[in-house]
Amino acid sequence: MQSDSLELKIKTAFQRPAFNFLSFGVVALCLLMALPVMVIVGYIFVPAGDVWQHLADTVLKDYVSNSLLLMLGVAIGVLVLGVGAAWQTSMCDFPGRKIFEWALLLPMAMPAYIIAYTYTGLFDFAGPLQTLIREMTGLGYGEYWFPEIRSVEGAAIMLSLVLYPYVYLLTRAAFLSQSICVLDVSRTLGNGPWRTFFTVALPLARPAIIAGLSLALMETLADYGTVQYFGVSTFTTGIFRTWFGLDNSAAAAQLSAMLLLFVFILVMLERISRRQAKYHHTSQRHQAIVRFKLSGLRGVAAFSFCFVVLFLGFLLPAGQLLYWALTTAEESLDLDFLILVWNSLKLAGLAAILALCLALFLGYANRLQNGWLVKTAVRVAGMGYAVPGTVIAVGVIIPFAAFDNAVDAWMDETFGLPTGLLLSGTLVALLFAYLVRFLAVALQTVEAGLGRIRPSMDEAARSMGCKSQEIIRRVHIPMLKGSLLTALLLVFVDVLKELPATLILRPFNFNTLAVRAYELASDERLADASYAALTIVVAGILPVILLSRSITRSRHEDTT
Amino acid sequence: MRVKFNWVAVAVVSLVGLTAAQSAVAAxxxxxxxxxxxxxxxxxxxxxxxxxxxxxxxxxxxxxxxxxxxxxxxxxxxxxxxxxxxxxxxxxxxxxxxxxxxxxxxxxxxxxxxxxxxxxxxxxxxxRSRPILYVKGRVNPAELSTYEALADPKWRGRICIRSSSNIYNQSLVASMVASSDVAKTEMWVAGLVKNFARPPKGGDRDQIKAAAAGQCDIAIANTYYLAGMLTSKDAGQRAAAEKMAVFWPNQNGRGAHVxxxxxxxxxxxxxxxxxxxxxxxxxxxxxxxxxxxxxxxxxxxxxxxxxxxxxHWGKFKMDSLNLSRLGELNPDAVKLMDRAGWK
Amino acid sequence: MKIQLEVNNASIAYGDKEVVNRVSFTLQEGDIGSLLGPSGCGKTSLLRSIAGFEPLSKGEINLQGCCVAKPGYMVAPEKRRVGMVFQDFALYPHLTVADNVIFGLRGETKKQRSERLNELLQLVDLQHVAHHYPHQLSGGQQQRVALVRAMAPRPDILLLDEPFSGLDVELREQLAREVRDILKRDNITAVLVTHDQLEAFAMADFIGVLGEGRLRQWATGYDLYHKPADPFVADFIGQGVMLAGTVTGANRVDTALGMVEGSLSANVADGDRIKLLLRPDDLLHDDDSPLQLEVVDKAFRGAEYLYTLKLSDGSHVMCLVQSHHDHAIGRSIGVRVHADHLVTFPAD
CATH class of the missing domain: 3.40.190.10 (Periplasmic binding protein-like II)
Structure with a gap:
């Protein structure tokens, strides 16, 4: 059987002689997408001078230790929240479970920097909560203990609260697809539910958990807004400071390269775990899960766990934003704000459509031309997702400006017609940065969708007399519709939330909601930032709900 | 060859078109x-x-x-x-x-x-001036004199100031380097860091809020933040700001840092x-x-x-240092703050 | 009878590696053929080349007398009028059962389509799930939908690629017989690829055994079992052992079992060293037989026991014995050889 399916893989659906134009196009596109990262990596070999020595002597160990601490904290946080919530909603039954199933995804709509603003407003020393404690107890500073929100731990908590859905999402899917028999076997062998969880379900779901974890950690490494706001020096803030503050591109690029090494390890980890995942699907057939009924105290405990997670990750910060928006904000819903919203939507929409088109192109190229070259190129194009926006922005500015100036010089010399800057400082540069950063999101979704169209489905259609266009129209489009919409929305929301690259690359007279929220918050006007922040969150909720629905659906389709 | 030339022509025309459009707008x-x-x-x-x-x-x-x-x-x-x-x-x-x-x-x-x-x-x-702000009632303004004096151990655990990544602090330190030298300033920073009430975090408003809430007695912040809080719609911010008073340091010497x-x-x-x-x-x-x-x-x-x-805060003597010096001395300031452990 | 499918010296190669080597066979209209063989024998590649998904490196394939494939030439699958049932069924999850079934119908009026649909669903007894989606069906139901979907456009030939392998064992044989009935009723020519000989026996009129890319034998199930063309077929089909022996006179072979008598084929001569195929049913249990052999293993088969017996030279033979004769391992039982036709192969 094995070699038969191998043959199937070697000779895929559309049997064509090698089409070199396609491979060429794919490789060229992927190289373009990898350009910013390559520019950064290229700087490794430029001597950084004494700045590097200064960094190594003083702040480098902070960058490393804070980044590691942050990752450790986020890892623990997302594992506890994500796996716990996934287990309870997929294997247990308790009041409110059906609502929690999708509501627990809501924190995904909350950008980390925005949750950081609201928590700072609430829990800072001078915030309402601590003030209340002081008023009630009469204690002053230092006479009572209260966790410091603006710290590495605080940042880890903030990031955990909004990143756990990655783990929740994948782990839940893994739990749901686990053969219930495997769990039953454990029960018959005399293991209680808890033992079964730790000895059977958890190890079986490990690939999914690791995949979710590595996604969350990549986001953690890429975070700029939160750590910058909390004054925690990590690689991202360090890169920013070294590049712009110390004005040393080489040292900053070397820091970026160190960061990329971290990212690379995570990517490998994720790849390996994903490979294992294929062997872990033990049962193909749909089987209704018999959930452990939790009643009484245990039901209350499960409900409380899920509620607290949802409350801290979404309800509380969203509520605070709403409160600010309604009471103290000086900002109003004027024309200016509407333009802001329109800019954001326009940009996010454009980026989403472009990303989708590229993802479709690459996805199909990969399907048609299953060689290592195309495969590697597509992977490389997806790497940008793990690279912080700051690094990408810098990697975009340098080659674009160089290109523009070269074209200008050449045109001036040859035709006496200077062209000025063609791409730098335009939306093109910004959109390109978004594509570099978020293409992977669309690509992954599109590839997952294409993966569901098995080669045999194409072949069945052909044997029933369909030509390629007809297969696309009658099989691919209807089957991909959901994935395409999901990809579109995921990129849309990611772009809407994106901060550092937007901040650096946007053209004249162009602001977005994220930039507005950040500017006001960094100017210490948290309340005024609430309108923009709230709009981002609201826009983010829609795809989250859609995502949770498509998961329930895909579970059915996978079992055919 | 013909085809190639046509491509070049198209590129040129479109580029010229673009530039023309740009310069037309640029009027x-x-x-x-x-x-x-x-x-x-x-x-x-x-x-x-x-x-x-x-x-x-x-x-x-x-x-x-x-x-x-x-x-x-x-x-x-x-x-x-x-x-x-x-x-x-x-x-x-x-x-x-x-x-x-x-x-x-x-x-x-x-x-x-x-x-x-x-x-x-x-x-x-x-x-934009960056004077010393103190909590009314908890600090006797007579105890305050200069920026330099803030390194005195009597302020141990009583000072709030934001991170050294902030340019206002970098410029303040640069102005002190200008008035003395790197070594003396580094010693001063080391002393100041010892007097921090908490690791630096937040912005200038946060220092003011922390002081008003009792976490420290002295905050160093730009005056317009205090002004902004005093006129804020948020009652909490107004209340915090009202607890603070401005002290203009170094009035008998070079003047307050601006x-x-x-x-x-x-x-x-x-x-x-x-x-x-x-x-x-x-x-x-x-x-x-x-x-x-x-x-x-x-x-x-x-x-x-x-x-x-x-x-209401009155007139004060400003440091007359030519501000170009702040830029020249900035790298020195950043590095000495890194060395002295100002986070 | 007209020839529906003719495979002529067909070879398939991936790069330098030839996975199918000069295979030839023909199928008459209404015949069901089966390509049987172990994993990696090239049977799926051959089927896919008939469907039009693999190019030939040598030889040719003719459908209804027209060449559809030869080196450097391939008629596209959609133009061959073949129907194919895939191992994974390849049902479209976004379409209902009814829409899946009529997927390949084109040119018909709406009325004709719904008539064909009803006819087909009735054939496989699935009218009640016409508006269900594939994921709501059981494996057996999905299989039947895949079958009628492939049949719907009335293809000239139906190709089935391991269509039962995803199903439960009990279901397999039952479905194989059902499918055979359906195909026979409509006089449909079909090729089935499988690695399960019982499935092939249940469905096919002619079976081709493939080993390492070569067609070892093309024959009925009966002939494969009783007259295997080479040791590979003998080994792959049914059970049995090879005993070394020497031909000693007409229709006599001297083996470790003693002298075995039975008709020998013409191409062996006196004194030839050969291998003799002994099926379990070639040995009869007889307590009185002078040939007493030690039981080294036994397997209960319901009506029978399958005993593994040890010969004096250490080699093993197998023997089917009615199950009320229960002998313990280690004890000896009496057997005698009863074979009309001796199947022999040259010794290595």
């Missing part, structure tokens, strides 16, 4: 890179456009990023003007060779020499005349007054009425 406008947040510059620009008919294209961002962008874009940069919120960055822009000197008799007559570049590469627009927000003409400027018009507008009485009232900054132009809040 009556001026392009501004501003490190001032949109909220604190846009209203003035709108007024400028209203009065002069010159359209202002704005992009805001961190000063260092904008500076980097100017450098990358080189002679083709679309920006005509660069506005930053501190003199150090203006100096850095000049050093990086992205600015050019220009003469304006209005700017030269209205702006004191220490608040502008001697070669006219940049001009200060507003003054910095400027300022404007520079870029080397690549294509709308030079409009750019200078805008700079002159920003030094005009109306604009100066707007900054004083809207954002609690001190007008750089003499004789402009200050807001009542600023009046």
């Amino acid at each position: 009556d406008e001026v392009n501004l890179y501003s490190a001032r947040k949109e909220k604190l510059i846009k209203p003035l620009l709108d007024r400028f456009t209203h009065t002069t008919g010159i359209k202002v294209n704005l992009v805001t961002g961190k000063a260092d990023v904008l500076l980097k962008r100017l450098q990358m874009e080189g002679k083709n940069s679309p920006a005509d003007l660069l506005i930053t919120t501190d003199a150090g960055r203006l100096h850095r822009a000049k050093a990086a060779g992205v600015t050019q000197g220009f003469k304006s008799s209005l700017l030269e007559s209205e702006i004191p020499a220490s608040f502008r570049d001697s070669e006219g590469h940049w001009y200060g627009l507003t003054l 910095n400027v927000s300022g404007i520079a003409l870029t080397k690549a400027a294509k709308n030079r005349a409009n750019a200078i018009k805008l700079a002159e507008y920003l030094i005009g009485e109306a604009a100066q007054k707007w900054y004083a009232e809207k954002n609690g900054e001190y007008p750089v132009r003499a004789g402009v009425a200050q807001s009542s809040v600023l009046e």
Whole structure:
């Protein structure tokens, strides 16, 4: 059987002689997408001078230790929240479970920097909560203990609260697809539910958990807004400071390269775990899960766990934003704000459509031309997702400006017609940065969708007399519709939330909601930032709900 | 060959078309890179456009990023003007060779020499002082004297100040290096760090709030933050700000540390005349007054009425150090703060 | 009878590696053929080349007398009028059962389509799930939908690629017989690829055993079992052992079992060293037989026991014995050889 399916893989659906134009196009596109990262990596070999020595002597160990601490904290946080919530909603039954199933995804709509603003407003020393404690107890500073929100731990908590859905999402899917028999076997062998969880379900779901974890950690490494706001020096803030503050591109690029090494390890980890995942699907057939009924105290405990997670990750910060928006904000819903919203939507929409088109192109190229070259190129194009926006922005500015100036010089010399800057400082540069950063999101979704169209489905259609266009129209489009919409929305929301690259690359007279929220918050006007922040969150909720629905659906389709 | 030539022709025509379109638009406008947040510059620009008919294209961002962008874009940069919120960055822009000197008799007559570049590469627009703020009742102002004295062990655990990554702190330290030397300043910073009530975090308002809430007795912050809190819609912020008083340090010596927000003409400027018009507008009485009232900054132009809040804090002696020095000494300041452990 | 499918010296190669080597066979209209063989024998590649998904490196394939494939030439699958049932069924999850079934119908009126649909669903008894989606069906139901979907456009030939392998064992044989009935009723020519000989026996009129890319034998199930063409077929089909022996005179072979008598094929001569195929049913249990052999293993088969017996030279033979004769391992039982036709192969 094995070699038969191998043959199937070697000779895929559309049997064509090698089409070199396609491979060429794919490789060229992927190289373009990898350009910013390559520019950064290229700087490794430029001597950084004494700045590097200064960094190594003083702040480098902070960058490393804070980044590691942050990752450790986020890892623990997302594992506890994500796996716990996934287990309870997929294997247990308790009041409110059906609502929690999708509501627990809501924190995904909350950008980390925005949750950081609201928590700072609430829990800072001078915030309402601590003030209340002081008023009630009469204690002053230092006479009572209260966790410091603006710290590495605080940042880890903030990031955990909004990143756990990655783990929740994948782990839940893994739990749901686990053969219930495997769990039953454990029960018959005399293991209680808890033992079964730790000895059977958890190890079986490990690939999914690791995949979710590595996604969350990549986001953690890429975070700029939160750590910058909390004054925690990590690689991202360090890169920013070294590049712009110390004005040393080489040292900053070397820091970026160190960061990329971290990212690379995570990517490998994720790849390996994903490979294992294929062997872990033990049962193909749909089987209704018999959930452990939790009643009484245990039901209350499960409900409380899920509620607290949802409350801290979404309800509380969203509520605070709403409160600010309604009471103290000086900002109003004027024309200016509407333009802001329109800019954001326009940009996010454009980026989403472009990303989708590229993802479709690459996805199909990969399907048609299953060689290592195309495969590697597509992977490389997806790497940008793990690279912080700051690094990408810098990697975009340098080659674009160089290109523009070269074209200008050449045109001036040859035709006496200077062209000025063609791409730098335009939306093109910004959109390109978004594509570099978020293409992977669309690509992954599109590839997952294409993966569901098995080669045999194409072949069945052909044997029933369909030509390629007809297969696309009658099989691919209807089957991909959901994935395409999901990809579109995921990129849309990611772009809407994106901060550092937007901040650096946007053209004249162009602001977005994220930039507005950040500017006001960094100017210490948290309340005024609430309108923009709230709009981002609201826009983010829609795809989250859609995502949770498509998961329930895909579970059915996978079992055919 | 023919095909190739056609492609070149198409490329040329379209590029020319683009440039033509660009220059057509460029007729009556001026392009501004501003490190001032949109909220604190846009209203003035709108007024400028209203009065002069010159359209202002704005992009805001961190000063260092904008500076980097100017450098990358080189002679083709679309920006005509660069506005930053501190003199150090203006100096850095000049050093990086992205600015050019220009003469304006209005700017030269209205702006004191220490608040502008001697070669006219940049001009200060507003003054921002960074005095010592103390909690009324908990600190006797008679105990306060100079910045230097804050390193005294008697302030152990009583001082709130933000991170050393912040340019205002970098400039403050640079001004101290200018008045003494690196070694002495590093010792001072080490002493100051020992007196911190908490690891530096948050912005200037956070220091004020923390002091008002009792976490420390002294906060170092720019005055306009305090002014902003005093006029805030948020009752909590107002209450916190009202607990604080301003102490002007070093009045018997060089004076309190001040910095400027300022404007520079870029080397690549294509709308030079409009750019200078805008700079002159920003030094005009109306604009100066707007900054004083809207954002609690001190007008750089003499004789402009200050807001009542600023009046209330009284007149003070300013450090007369030429602000270019802040930029020159910035790398030294950053490194010594790193060494002395100011996070 | 007209020839529906003719495979002529067909070879398939991936790069330098030839996975199918000069295979030839023909199928008459209404015949069901099966390509049987172990994993990696090339049977799926061959089927896919008939469907039009694999190019030939040598030889040719003719459908209804027209060449559809030869080196450098391939008629596209959609133009061959073949129906194919895939191992994974390849049902479209976004379409209902009814829409899946009529997927390949084109040119018909709406009425004709619904008539064909009803006819087909009735054939496989699935009218009640016409508006269900594939994921709501059981494996057996999905299989039947895949079958009628492939049949719907009335293809000239139906190709089935391991269509029962995803199903439960009990279901397999039952479905194989059902499918055979359906195909026979409509006089449909079909090729089935499988690695399960019982499935092939249940469905096919002719079976081709493939080993290492070569067609070892093309024959009925009966002939494969009783007259295997080579040791590979003998080994792959049914159970049995090879005993070394020497031909000693007409129709006599001397082996470790003693002298075995039975008709020998013409191409062996006196004194030849050969291998003799002994099926379990070639040995009869006889307590009185002078040939007493030690039981080394036994397997209960319901009506029978399958005993593994040890010969004096250490080699093993197998023997089917009615299950009321229960002998313990280690004990000896009496057997005698009863074979009319001796199947022999040259010794290595």
